[in-house]
Amino acid sequence: MPGIISRLSYLDQLGVDAIWLSPFYKSPQADAGYDVADYRLVDPMFGNNEDFERLLKEAHARGIKVIVDLVPNHTSDEHAWFQAALKSPPGSPERARYIFRDGKGKDGELPPNNWPSIFGKSAWDRVPGEKQWYLHLFDSKQPDLNWDNPEVRAEFEKVLRFWLDRGVDGFRVDVAQSLIKEKGLPDIDESQYTNEGAMVGPMWNQPPVHEIYRSWRKILDSYPGKRIMVAEAFVNPREQLADYIRPDEMDQAFNFEYLMTKWDASAYRSIIDSSMALPASVGAPTTWVTSNHDIVRAPSRLGLKELGRHAFPGNGIDASMPQPDEVLGLRRARALAMLTLGLPGSAYIYQGEELGLPEHTTMEGKYRQDPMFLRAKGKGLGIGRDGCRVPLPWKVDAPSFGFGPSDKTWLPQPASYARYAVDRQEDAADSTLNLYRKVLELRHDYKLGDGKLQWVDAGKDVLAFDNGDLRVVINMGEQATALPEGSQVLLSSEPLQEAGKLPGNTAVWLKRS
Template structure:
């Protein structure tokens, strides 16, 4: 094990010493270091790696698996429990790898299968679990199955693996129904020279699979086993709410003369039949030693529906997107925390907190806006023509939010760069953008490129040290220099060192497996206890008073006075 404690400064050392006396004799047992921990997914901190933007090992401007391996010590020092890797499979990259052509092969742009096995071995040696992305709703149009379908006649077994239908109209010239693509335009493309169309809820290069087909179900169980046999610790399931469509593929209702976009509800989303699939997958995972997990990416409403995905015989976690989309308001956060924990408790599951990912505007930029609005939603990014966030305000709020989120019981996901306080690239010119949402809507939707920009590792070198050359697949803004890892390493008050201290204390105090108890606070302030820790977060614009005699362990901003918590700031206190 290379896992080690990190205390950045004498302040953090003092914190650790105070915590020793705080517990009487010794620090609480560390969940992440407990041998053979079968419940690691219930309290883990999981770091999302978007491979193309994390680190470039060969200088071609694209992040890769060797780049990830080169930065594992950085992740170890950060103190995370597990890594989630976004897709690295063979793909034409029409949607950044979420269009998979071969589920068992690493795309050469990221390296080789041997590179992945080395990454897995090195991460495990450092005590970190590894989960990988699984994309079961659709394949690439370059997948061998879809190519065979195009070369086969209507009604053939090859076409039955996907969703082909005859078009409407006299000659099949109209789509089979009115479903829209999530990425804009219609969700159907016509097969050249035929009456038949194929369904793609995303890009036209991502045809939807037919999950009523036993071949499809059998194939994905084999894909699961392929990666489990290599030692992966679990899967993040993409579009987990989309695999099964309503029988008959009925039209969406038309409201006020236009088609309902059906972003969260409709005959293509959250059908009860998906749960039979996940129960079968759970049986596969349970065949393997150790705790292998699944986490659902499921955008569903009402939020009660999310609990169906984490019943005891299905998935282990589901991303809490209601939390991610919460406005900067103490009452709103209290409500979503309470309801989330109450709902997951009904099925005995942990709550899985998330504040950013590769599909949504980064938290510092979201919370730097006057209105959160649609900018939390997938694809609705911030571009040059959009109201620009207040960068300083957004960073203050993001730091405070980290102290709130990582003090909550349950599991938490950190999106790469979150630990740096990295903002969205909000002024990227359209000529650089590659998101199919931007391309299919001709720029009406800004898309997700702004949150996917390569990370800055060194402030004073080309490409901010992303790789050994000056190339990056998306441009980095000049402002990223001040967020670079090397610039934050030596600054005790940096966001990076704040995260290191937060994760150190979270581990020592076993906060992920703790219990939340609300405490009295002012109108714009949240206060709660988790074990021997008291947390306060001031979401207002005025300073607030700390409890008398408070012993401060950590704060997101310098205190205005020993007993005053600034606006948009959070503090961890030793309970008296």
């Protein structure tokens, strides 16, 4: 927490309205904090609860809201509840907080059903010396809670109130579609199951989950000011995402389809239209996301010849794979930022995106910590998410590029991060950091988030739209294209070498006359 407090001035200067914190609760860190051992306690590695309250106070003093991550599907296996469950007999109230079932076979040697873990292998682990198994849709150190149990529901309502009482402005709800499982836990049709984002089956998107979020909405609305909930939810069919953002449930849901769109003008126009129409059908704003902690960073994704598998969580890049074109990827990422931040709705910027930071694509397996990588032993789709989670570079000539007091960081930083360091970009007028600062300033001045999109006819490989007094144009092709005559250029993602021409893989913001 003290580290974040020390960077609040940087975030203020960047121009953000809010920060979303990944889980900072007490945790053995088997999955980067998404294995929570105590939902009310800041992990000592990050500080303490008093530090968090100071962070809230100082962020609010700057007009920056704070959203915290809530992980309701599962706890850590080191949570007091699960430890009590292991020490209690089958059928006990302690076990009823989780999903325990007898195994199949003569001695219970087979899992209760054929559900796979998102992180690979079976979603069941056997209790040593017993016939019973426990469910974990993710890592074996993340046992799923039983949300049919009133005690579980009551506990999380208390957790919400605990953090709301301290002044948090809202919650990002992890895998919001996963809490309720179909009665009887039936086997799935394995031929239809995929770990590439679809998340279909009896463990996902069950209608009773909405009862939970309606109850949470009432709690948030009982507090002064606006307190929000944001859903991380992969649902199929996609139209059902609107169910999570009805007026009596959550406020927003992450738009992952936009993040996964290939570099193609028609594809982007299609996904922008559908992304705006779906939430509008229930009176909610859309969201725009181009990178996050589960996906290969945008500059590296966009520098690949084919997007393919790298658009899906956990399908990272290692040294054995074709490497991205770093120059092309950054150029496209800068242009995409101007397209994205020109759209109406809410935009989320992942840490380091404002620096143009690429993925660490050559990290050795011995350093990787993602349970997806560890469970798959680095094979198949299990390269994992470590490459997008590497600590940020702040200073070129400092240990760990200024991230900490020594050269040791929890994941290694590549030498290439030196050219992306904050202090190297601060005074460079054409740096990605200063591009983001200018874009966010103009987005605020022109009230683009509250605006309205109106498409403008453009040439092949080009998208153009008006949002209030501003026109956004992006050329996703390789050849330069003509800009409207008499255009007043406010900002461009790359220098415009030829007057009246927009180069390929470049975006521009124009002031409408």
